[in-house]
Amino acid sequence: MKKMNETQLKELEQDLDTIRDQVIADLGERDARYIRRIVRLHRSLEVGGRVLMPFGFIPPVFIAATTALGISKIIENMEIGHNVMHGQYDWMNDPSLHSQTYEWDTVCTGDSWRRTHNYEHHTYTNIIGKDRDYGYALLRLSDDDKWKPAHSLQFINYVLLSVFFQWGVGLHELESERIRRREISVREKIPFLKDFFRKGGRQAFKDYVFFPLVTFPVAPVVLAGNIGANLIRNLWSSTVIFCGHFTQDAETFTEEECEGESKGHWYLRQLTGSSNFTGGKWVHVLSGHLSYQVEHHIFPDLPAHRYPEISEQVQAVCKKHGIPYNTGTFARQYSTVLKRILGYSLPDRLRNRMLPEFSSTAVQS
Numbered sequence: 001m002k003k004m005n006e007t008q009l010k011e012l013e014q015d016l017d018t019i020r021d022q023v024i025a026d027l028g029e030r031d032a033r034y035i036r037r038i039v040r041l042h043r044s045l046e047v048g049g050r051v052l053m054p055f056g057f058i059p060p061v062f063i064a065a066t067t068a069l070g071i072s073k074i075i076e077n078m079e080i081g082h083n084v085m086h087g088q089y090d091w092m093n094d095p096s097l098h099s100q101t102y103e104w105d106t107v108c109t110g111d112s113w114r115r116t117h118n119y120e121h122h123t124y125t126n127i128i129g130k131d132r133d134y135g136y137a138l139l140r141l142s143d144d145d146k147w148k149p150a151h152s153l154q155f156i157n158y159v160l161l162s163v164f165f166q167w168g169v170g171l172h173e174l175e176s177e178r179i180r181r182r183e184i185s186v187r188e189k190i191p192f193l194k195d196f197f198r199k200g201g202r203q204a205f206k207d208y209v210f211f212p213l214v215t216f217p218v219a220p221v222v223l224a225g226n227i228g229a230n231l232i233r234n235l236w237s238s239t240v241i242f243c244g245h246f247t248q249d250a251e252t253f254t255e256e257e258c259e260g261e262s263k264g265h266w267y268l269r270q271l272t273g274s275s276n277f278t279g280g281k282w283v284h285v286l287s288g289h290l291s292y293q294v295e296h297h298i299f300p301d302l303p304a305h306r307y308p309e310i311s312e313q314v315q316a317v318c319k320k321h322g323i324p325y326n327t328g329t330f331a332r333q334y335s336t337v338l339k340r341i342l343g344y345s346l347p348d349r350l351r352n353r354m355l356p357e358f359s360s361t362a363v364q365s
Contacts, residue, residue, distance in 0.1 A: 001251055001253060001257065001268065001269065001272050002268065002272065002321075002322065002323055002324075004264075004265075004268060004321070006262070006264075008264075008321065009262055009264030009265050009267075009268065010262075010264055011264075011321075012264045012267055012268060012317070012321050012323075013262070013263050013264035013267055015317045015320070015321075016267050016298055016299075016314070016317060019299075019310055019313050019314065019317070020299055020302065023299070023302050023303075023306055023310060024302070027091060027303070031089070031303045031305070031306075032089075032092055034303070034305050035080070035083075035084075035089055035092075035097060035303070038075065038079050038080060038285070039080060039097075041075060042072050042075045042076045042079075042080060043072075045068045045069070045071055045072035045075070046068075046069060046072040046073075046076075048065075048068045049065045049066070049067075049068035049069030049070075049072060049225075049229065050065075050069065050211065052064060052065035052068065053065040053066075053069070053211070053215070053221070053222045053225045053226075054215040054218050054221070054222060055218075056218065056221040056222065056224075056225050057218060057221050062221065062224075062225060065225055066225045066228040066229050066232070067232070069225065069226070069229035070228065070229040070230075070231075070232030070233055070236075071232070071286070072229075073105060073106075073229055073230065073232075073233040074232070074233050074236055074237065074286055075285070075286065076104060076105045077104060077105065077106055077233060077237060077288075078237060078240070078286065078287060078288030078290065079285055079286070079288045079289070079304070080104070081102060081104030081105070081106070082104075082288050082290075083288055083289075083303070083304045084097050084098070084099060084102045085099050085102050085104070085110060085113060085114060085118065086099060086118060086300045086301050087099035087301045088301055088302060088303045088304060089303065090301075099114070100114075105203075106166045106169070106170070106203065107166045107167055107169070107170035107196070107199060107200045107203050108166065108169045108170040108172070108199070109170075109195050109196065109199045111195070112170070112172075112173045112192065112195065112196070113169075115173065116132070116133075116172050116173050117133070118300075120132060120133070121133040122297065122300055124258075125269060125270055125273050125274070125297060126245065126250065126251065126252045126253055126269070126273035127252075127253045127254070127255055127258050127269075128142065128144040128252055128253070128254060128255075129144075129255055130255060132172065132175070133172075133245070134245070134252065136161060136168060136172065137175075137176060137177040138154070138157045138158075138161060138168075139154050139157060139158060139161075139341060139344075140154060140344045140345070141246055141252075141340055141341070141344055142252050142344065143348070144252065144254075145344075147344075147346075147347050147348055151344065151345050152345050152346070153345070154341060154344070154345045155341055155342055155345055158341050161238065162234060162235055162238040162239070163231065163234060163235070164234065165234035165235070165237060165238040166203075166230065166233070166234055166237075167200070170196055170199070170200055171196065173189075173192050173196075174189055174192065174193070174196075175189070207226040207227075207229075207230060208223060208226060208227070211226060212226070236286065239334060240287045240288070240290050240291070241290065242334075242337045243275060243277050243293075243330065243333045243334050243337055244274060244275055244276075244290050244293030244296075245273070245274065245275065245293070246275075246337050246340055246341070247275040247326065247328075247333045247336045247337055247340070248336035248339065248340060248357060248358070249275065249324065249326045249336075250272075250273055250274065250275045250326060251272045251273050252273070253269055253273065267298055268323065270294070270297035270298045271294060271297075271298065271318060271323050271325075272323065272324065272326075273297070274293040274294045274296070274297045274326065275293055275294070275326045275327070275328075275333055276291060276292055276293055276294050276295075276311075276325075276326060276327035276328075276333075277291050277327065277328060277329065277330040277332075277333040277334075278291070278327060278328065278329055278330065279291055279329075279330055283330065284307075284308065285305075288304060289304035289305060289307050289308070290304075291330075292304070292307035292308065292311060294314065294325065294326065294327070295307040295310060295311060295314055298314070339355060339357075339358065340358060342355075343355040343358040344358070
């Protein structure tokens with residue numbers, strides 16, 4: 001991470017706070033119209049997909065219905081649920097869009113997400129040993145974890161995590177790695193598990209029992225379509241999140257260098273530990289505007305659709321302070337994610353030889 005003295009960090013803080021204050025002062029009807037329009041789009045796609053699904057024995061209709069339902073779930077999770085639960089629309093005083101009461105269409109409960117994501121991840125972003133999102137306790141992605149033979153299979157773990165992503169996220173608060181190390185017991189997690197099984201059971205019943213049953217003559221078609229829609233959502237959301245945190249240039253940090261950090265230092269860590277990717281308008285909408293992960297991590301409670309507008313200002317601040325602004329095409333960023341996962345599955349000596357960009361001397365921590 002770039003070394004900055006307290007005076008420089010204070011100036012960085014002031015520059016970014018100025019951008020934030022400008023957006024806060026401008027919030028209003030335009031933002032309310034935007035999120036309500038997105039909610040209507042999500043609902044229209046869901047209803048359309050559900051209505052078409054029973055006619056899915058016609059292949060083109062099956063593809064259309066599954067795609068519509070899958071995109072509906074993506075929009076609800078990424079552009080609505082994730083952003084609403086960050087408090088981006090609390091100022092509207094709309095109970096249906098309030099961060100503390102919103103419950104989204106996925107296995108993970110809203111309360112669990114607010115604890116593990118909004119607090120843990122956004123507070124301790126990429127701090128090894130503190131941010132449990134870094135590798136999700138399954139993947140070795142830096143030299144901070146000593147290589148073990150089991151890591152050689154981690155690309156399989158990555159594929160499985162992506163396919164079943166909503167379940168992986170839902171179980172994240174279980175802290176299975178701490179249970180394995182006997183730092184905590186399963187008994188301590190019983191309240192969480194009760195909530196998880198209650199929410200997960202409702203989600204599974206809705207998609208895999210209720211809707212197939214009410215369309216009984218074509219139940220297998222509807223079941224297959226619902227599975228396909230969830231798979232579309234899982235693969236896309238996991239890929240977006242990985243591209244925001246695990247690219248080649250996204251930095252990691254030690255607990256020592258972040259101890260007692262100022263707000264300016266927190267800003268610096270968010271800037272250097274996050275990654276953007278470029279794309280068209282709908283790429284940004286479908287990613288929940290996490291294609292602007294840098295902006296999201298410094299301003300998590302600003303309406304995400306504002307990120308493209310302030311991106312140039314954030315880049316100007318980075319340039320002023322000599323801080324790298326990590327962005328690139330979706331293909332480029334995702335390719336470095338895959339290289340990172342594959343690279344750290346190898347013994348260190350082999351990785352240093354085959355992927356020198358991820359060698360012990362090249363990777364900053």
